[in-house]
Amino acid sequence: MERVVIMGASIGGMLAARGLSGRCGRVTVFDRDSLPETARPRRGVPQSRQAHALLARGSTVLDQLFPGFVDEMLAAGVPQGDLHDDCHWYLDGYPMRRARSPMPVYGVTRALLEHLIRERVRALPNVEIIDGAEVTGLLHTGGVRGARVRVNGVDKEIEADLVVDAGGRSSRSPVWLRELGYGEVPASTVRTDVVYTTRHYQYEPGRIDFAVIMAPYPGMPRTGVTIRQEGGRVVLLLAGMHGDEPPVDDAGILAFARSFPGPEIKDFLGTAVALDDPVRMRFPASVRHHYERLPRRPAGFVVVGDALCSFNPIYGQGITVAALQALLLTRMTGIDRYFTEAARLVATPWSLATGTDLRFPQAEGPRRAVDRPLNAYLAHYRAAASRDPALGAAFLRVSNMLAPPTHLLTPGRLLRVLRSAPGARRVTRG
Ligand SMILES: Cc1cc2nc3c(=O)[nH]c(=O)nc-3n(C[C@H](O)[C@H](O)[C@H](O)COP(=O)(O)OP(=O)(O)OC[C@H]3O[C@@H](n4cnc5c(N)ncnc54)[C@H](O)[C@@H]3O)c2cc1C
Incomplete structure (x- = not known):
């Protein structure tokens, strides 16, 4: 391949550029936004002001793509913790029993x-x-052969052997492909109506654990997370689903935190010094585009990152999946198989996230027959993890994409769940 054009210079586009740089002559990445020279949120990426978590698999893959990347994060002041021992997890209202683990967690801002x-x-x-x-459109004769790009009001045609759409959730590719005669790109949608609020506070040693995570569950559709971050800050993320919106005023925030099962976030907020105003964002639905199901796929064209699949943000999967797609691009022998391979890659995080979301009766989306018994088992599993740290560790490996979901279903773990779940005690109010 001589020339690659990438639409979008956010995390998905940058990672794709890294993935493809070793297998083509020249990569040009276009972004309609103005890109900052320093680490700052920017307008073209509205979620850049929101709290982001980097899954353990994500940090490993970033280090593979860019050797020394983790050291660079640490040198930039990013705090590191133990995902199991330094974090206080509440799953379905059960506090996970902590234990030392080899899984690191990094408190890094998305910016x-x-x-x-x-x-x-x-x-x-x-x-x-x-x-x-x-990028305003695709050049097309037989297959995609480049992109139309507008710079300072002037349209240019840029020829390329491969065009990569890394334009995020608002990608226009489904419309462009329909207009080019490829038909409708099938999509799966799971509606959760998540409302996200992020605010930063001053970090004071000893006042709060590295991270506290209150995960939502049916009957408690609220998420609360605090994570230490670079710059001596703690980020607070509050999220509600299905019409339960987190407030943005001090008293409301504290009241919201009081409704969590554990007291940690409420206690922290009691004396914490806020450094900014809360920023709110809506995330109506997770959307997965099935380009792999098009009867005729466009040659010379691939889609990565949120443009391919955007996940409910509370599971923190987007960046890790984009990094895995970049790894796929470095390894694939034939780019024409990309959509099939990428669909395989996306399937597991998608079913993990949407399977959990569809536990909520209000969530709209296709329910699989397997979800009901699986979720019933996982409810016992989460309870048992409050007593058996080996179960918590396995749960974190799966949710951090270090192990497949079947890891939770081995006969050994089934027995441990049977042994520990009955004595577990749910906390209902901090
Ligand atoms: C509220 C929220 C919280 C999240 N939290 C997490 C988290 O905790 N962990 C995690 O891993 N992920 C999280 N995500 C997802 C994560 O932000 C994305 O997966 C990640 O940013 C990669 O996205 P992307 O690069 O594909 O798209 P984006 O980051 O959306 O970037 C798209 C880029 O394309 C550019 N662009 C768009 N159209 C054009 C065009 N026509 N021409 C030129 N440029 C164009 C835009 O300017 C932008 O720079 C969250 C998402 C949301 C909404």
Whole structure:
């Protein structure tokens, strides 16, 4: 391949550039936004002000794609903790029993993560990043052969052997492909109506654990998370689903935190010093585009990141999945198989997230026959993890994409669940 054009210079686009840089002559990444020189949130990525978690698998893959990346994060002041021992997890209202683990967790803002990734990509000799440049359509004869790009009001046609859509959730590719005669790109949607609020507080040693995670469950559709971050800060994330919106005023935030099963977040907020105003964002639905199901797939064209699949953010999967897609792009022998392979890659995190979301009766989406018995088992599993740390560790491996979901279903773990679940005690109010 001589030339690759990528639409979108956010995390998905940058990672794809890294993935493809080794197998083509020249990569040009266009972004319509103005890209900052420093680690700052930006307008073109509305979620860049929101709290982000990086799954353990994600940090491993980033280190594979950019050797020394984790050290670079640490050098930039990103705090590191033990995902199991330093974090206080509440699953279905059961406090997970803690234990030392080899799984690291990093408290990094999305802005810093994007900045560090972009600096690494900028250093690649055959990659150029051009901002203020909007991709307005695809060039097409037989297959995709380039992109139409508007810079300073002037339209240009850029020929390419491969065009990558990394344009995020608002990607126009399904419309463009329909107009080009490929038909409707099938999509799966699970509606959860998540409302997200993020605010930063001053970190004071000893006042709160590395991270506290109150996961939602049917009957308690609220999420509360605090994580230590670079810059001596603690980020607070509050989220509600299905019409339960987190407030943005001090008294309301405290009242919301009081409704969590554990007291940690409420206690922290009692004396914490806020550093900014809360920022709110709506996330109506998880959407997965099935390009792999098109009867005729466009040659010379792939889709990555949120443009391919955008997950309910509370599971923190998006960046890790984008990193795995980049790894796929480095390894694939034939790009024409990309959509099939990427669909396989996305299937597990998608079913983990949507299977959990569809426990809520209000969630709208296709329910699989297997979800009901599986969720019944997992409810016992989460309870048992409050007593048996080996079960908690396995749960974290799966939710961090270090092990497949079947890891939770082995006969050994089934026995442990049977042994520990009956004595578990749910906490209902902090
Ligand atoms: C509220 C919220 C919280 C989240 N929390 C997490 C989390 O905790 N952990 C996690 O891993 N993931 C999380 N995610 C997802 C994560 O932010 C994304 O997976 C990640 O940013 C990668 O997205 P992307 O690069 O595919 O798209 P985006 O980050 O949305 O970027 C798209 C880019 O494309 C550019 N663009 C769009 N159209 C064009 C065009 N026509 N021409 C040129 N440029 C264009 C935009 O300017 C932008 O720069 C969250 C998402 C949301 C909404």
